[in-house]
Every structure is written in C-alpha cells, then in structure tokens.
Amino acid sequence: MLWEKKGPQNTDATVEEALRRARELKIKYLVVASNSGRTAEKFLGKGLEIICVTHHVGFRNPGESEISDEMKEKLLQEGAQVLTTTHLLAGVDRALRFKWGGLYPAEIIAAALRILGQGVKVCVEIAVMALDAGLIPYGEEVISVAGSATGADTACVIVPAHSNQFFDTAVKEIICMPRER
Numbered sequence: 001m002l003w004e005k006k007g008p009q010n011t012d013a014t015v016e017e018a019l020r021r022a023r024e025l026k027i028k029y030l031v032v033a034s035n036s037g038r039t040a041e042k043f044l045g046k047g048l049e050i051i052c053v054t055h056h057v058g059f060r061n062p063g064e065s066e067i068s069d070e071m072k073e074k075l076l077q078e079g080a081q082v083l084t085t086t087h088l089l090a091g092v093d094r095a096l097r098f099k100w101g102g103l104y105p106a107e108i109i110a111a112a113l114r115i116l117g118q119g120v121k122v123c124v125e126i127a128v129m130a131l132d133a134g135l136i137p138y139g140e141e142v143i144s145v146a147g148s149a150t151g152a153d154t155a156c157v158i159v160p161a162h163s164n165q166f167f168d169t170a171v172k173e174i175i176c177m178p179r180e181r
Helices: 008-025 069-077 091-100 105-116 118-132 163-168
Strands: 029-033 049-054 081-084 142-146 154-159 170-178
Touching: 008 142, 008 154, 008 170, 029 118, 049 118, 069 081, 081 118, 091 105, 105 118, 118 142, 118 154, 118 163, 118 170
Parallel strands: 029 049, 029 142, 049 081
Antiparallel strands: 142 154, 154 170
C-alpha cells in the first residue's frame, strides 16, 4: 500500500493496515514509534502486545521527555510497554557529528535505510531497540510502525536481530509507506 503523501493524515489507515497484516500473519507483537504516545494509543485493545518506542529524554530539550507522565501511565495501565532510550542509529555517533562534523558508521546505516524512506529506517531501528531491551522475543516476526515526522505512515514486517548482529535483521514486508520522500 502506497500513500500519495507522507504525514499524519495516513495514521489511521496505517494503523488499519498494520492490524490487518498482524491478524493475517498471526503476529503478536507490534512496535510503534510514538513520541507523544498518541499513535501507540490507537493500537490499544486490539489483542496485540504493544511496545511504544519514544524519543530519548533530552531529544528536543535537555532533561525533557516528549511523552507525558499521564500518557505513559495510560499506556502502561492498558498493558503496553514504553521504551525510552538512546536511538540505535544515532547516539554517540550523532554527538561526534554535532561536535566535530563528519559522518559516522551508525549514521551511514541510517542514511542508507532512508533510501526506502524515513519511516522504514525508523521501523528497523525501533524493532532492534525493542529486541535489545528484551521487550519482544528473539527470532519472531513483529509489525513495526513509524512515520516521517508526526503520526504514522509506514508499517513493516520485520525479524529484528540484536544490535550486535544488526545486519542479520530481515525486513520481510513493507506493508505501507508514503510514495513521497
């Protein structure tokens, strides 16, 4: 499924496509990039194990979390898990670039994944992050949902590998994504 434009106007349709494919493939785990928690909230009560992956604390402003305590508590009360941690494909490499310029290995990998779009890059990244955190089982297909900015416009079926075996990660399907980059 290709959306004509990227962006949050695709969120509800992306949620529906991700849920449809999860049912067809009998996938139990859904990893969703959701900084505010609003996109993750759309998956609650649908019979899946939901892992909400947020930006790390300080992403926008030092010491600040983008997900409110109230939203985090709601997600947890509804059975979702919330992962707030350093981005797999940024972290210290990004700090080096900000400080001294240049491009470093993790950011090169991120740039290569962006050939398929920002959402696909994030889908791969958050699936590996969730696996490394022990929130999804090793060796199983998961649905991963992300967006180009806000909301969701991309969903993939992925078998993530741990970060120390990153290149064993398999993107099995791109369920939906924007045609626009």
